[in-house]
Amino acid sequence: MSKIDRRRVLATALGASAAFVGVAEAQGPDTPNIALVKSLYAAFGKGDTATIVAAMAADADWETVGRSSDFPTFGPRKGQPGVQEFFNLVGSNLEFSEFTPKDFYPVGDKVFVLGRYAMKVKKTGKAMTSDWVHIFTIADGKVKTFREFLDTARAAEAYRA
Numbered sequence: 001m002s003k004i005d006r007r008r009v010l011a012t013a014l015g016a017s018a019a020f021v022g023v024a025e026a027q028g029p030d031t032p033n034i035a036l037v038k039s040l041y042a043a044f045g046k047g048d049t050a051t052i053v054a055a056m057a058a059d060a061d062w063e064t065v066g067r068s069s070d071f072p073t074f075g076p077r078k079g080q081p082g083v084q085e086f087f088n089l090v091g092s093n094l095e096f097s098e099f100t101p102k103d104f105y106p107v108g109d110k111v112f113v114l115g116r117y118a119m120k121v122k123k124t125g126k127a128m129t130s131d132w133v134h135i136f137t138i139a140d141g142k143v144k145t146f147r148e149f150l151d152t153a154r155a156a157e158a159y160r161a
Contacts, residue, residue, distance in 0.1 A: 031106045033138045037113060040143075041101050049087040056080050057142040064148040070156035083146075093159075095120045097127075101134075109144075111136045121158045128158035 036055065043051035056062070062083050066074030072089045076082075098118040105112040113136070118129040130151040137145040 031111075032141070033109070033111050033136070034104045034106050036138060036141065036143075037104065037111045037134075037136050038101075041099075045099070049084065049091075052087065053080050053084050055143055056083050057139060057144045060143055061145045062086060063146070064150070066150075066152040066155070070152065071159050074152065074155075093122055095122060098129075109138055111138065124158060124161055126158040128154050130154055 040052050040055055043049070056079070059079055060083060061076070061078060063076040064074050064086070068075035072093050073086060077086050096117060096119045098116065100117065101113050101115040103114040105114075113134040114131070115134065116129070116131050118127065120127050132148060132150040135145075135147040135149075136143055
């Protein structure tokens with residue numbers, strides 16, 4: 001899929017017009033919000049979750065959309081302790097073979113990131129891959145909200161024994 005196609009798909013998903021996509025593109029890849037988000041992915045790649053947690057607002061709202069009964073990292077979490085809990089669960093349940101943020105789209109106080117990962121669920125040994133969308137809302141240089149959307153059916157299937 002070309003960059004133009006990806007932008008149109010994202011705009012459609014957001015209920016936005018092609019002009020809206022042009023505004024997002026005009027902000028360019030080097031906005032402060034994108035730099036912050038890229039620094040968080042770099043920290044994750046080094047296993048530095050403390051940097052990620054420190055970048056959260058005190059009342060951060062963090063959610064991987066899905067039912068926690070289907071997968072331990074799914075569901076909402078609140079504040080820096082909740083974000084730390086999320087990363088503890090990631091570390092104890094998943095072994096990544098790929099984690100690739102691909103495209104970054106700044107829109108106002110939000111950064112939309114399209115990516116892909118591949119992982120093994122430690123409990124079952126089953127592999128899973130998924131494309132994903134991460135949506136960060138930034139306020140005063142801190143992450144105020146985070147939403148992750150992925151193929152929850154694949155994740156749940158990989159988690160089931």
